Amino acid sequence: MFRVFLAESRKLRRPTLAISTLLTVSGLSALFTSIVFLRLNSGRPNTKRGQIITAAELSNAHGMVYGFKLVAFFLGITALCVFASQTAQEYTHGTLRNLLVRQPSRMKILFGKFAAMTLFALVMVTWTGAVSILTSYLLAGKGHVDTSLWSSGAGFHYLAQTTINILLATIGFGALGMILGLLFRSPITSIAVGVLWSLILETILGAALSSTQPWLPGQNIANIAEGGGTQGVSYMHSIWLSLIYLGVGLAIVSTLFKRRDVAN
């Protein structure tokens, strides 16, 4: 499995993928964090859903990771796209047959690829967090935010907790992308279905039938990044439900992947 991990890592670190992805998430991270800090004290909405967060709130220990949390959902969508395309392109390029000739254990291929993409997600999340925190420190003075609590023990606790939660959510969305990639065997279809479902259909479903919200996979994965509490759904509920959804999904597609003839 380690060899598959190494091989997949070689593909993931190609500049067109690695640099463009990191630049995109850095840009989003800096943008979202900047909006929060630059609009402070302006009376205008400066955070999600048209809400306002004040300098006093940002001066708390969790203020350092506030901007980082805002970009979490987009990190998830980015991971979904990367995992889906890296998986499905093996079919569209016809390269799966090369992989299977060199590594006949299909499960090792699957888990090796997943491990490499998880490392990619880890780098992406860490980098995004660093950009957001740096932006927060740079703009804190402008918004009259006191940063003394950010570097306290509680501040670092929030940082660790938020990073882990965002990483888990990002890997969760990535796993969803991998499931779709294996199911549809086409990067475009799997990304389209994944993004449409997570960004649009779940939002419409949640708005039309609020009782569905605690059970929607995308909403629950996003709730993990928030640390729980979104729409009253607990963190552990989201963890377990996401594990069940992704576990069942991965079990189905890995069985298909193991048994399906590679005829292209």
Added chain:
Amino acid sequence: MTKLAISVQDLTKVYGERAALSHATFDVPLGTICGFVGPNGSGKTTTIRMLLGLITPTGGTGSVLGESINEPEKYLPKVGAMIEGPAFYPALSGAENLRVLASLGGFAQSRVAELLEKVGLADRGGSKYKTYSLGMKQRLGIAAALLPNPELLILDEPTNGLDPSGIQEVRELMRSLADNGTTVFVSSHLLGELEMIAESLVMLRNGKVIFAGQTDQLLSAQKPILVVTPEYHVDLQRVAAIAESQGHHTTIIGDAAHIVSPPDWAPTLNRAAFEAGITLASISHVRPSLEEKFFDMTSEEEK
């Protein structure tokens, strides 16, 4: 007993109602070049995919390098393959594509430069695969197949897209690999090329094996032909009459009489023609080519 690189018995693959391969039985001896021929859709690629563990047989058994085809992990580390043309990541360079496969197979990264040199891509190894010509892609596919320093090399149409010198290079490469003990199982539409290098042949038609054995055995089974050209065209019918009178079937094609007869009958014919006042400009013995034999056999099957 000759050791076998590939051995399949009653190998069958059925898709729905259609049998892509039906009860195929053949052997490929170790250290030889075996040609795998058949028209498009005859089941060649299906067979190769089953040998490589990419698709599961519906029936039958088989072994590769002494291991069952149901356990490809036991023999694939010793097998190099290029199936249905090269397939690589377009955004990676040729060298990087090979490095990915070398990492996957646990082969030394130093093999990459060595193989790029061997297939004539040393200068373009750093260019992205998507910028390669068809011939260059084919060469990269061959390099990838050689990564494990294979005991068995399975190549599906390796000369597609290559120019004549490229075809010659691939032929020489296969010959030198076989000389060093590698078994080469190669499917190709270039029957003339196969005739030059393949010691044995497996011929498919409509998913069935119609011949499996030595190339010489196949070609020598064809009745030999004497091609006779008289000095004057008007004597052509008389030459044909002499041959027919001695029980040899003759066909006139162009300026020559094609007489089905053994080569050692040529002096008898020459004498008979001389006695009849006919001067023969040329007598030659023609062995039927693999291509002719292939068309002959595949058209027989159609009948």
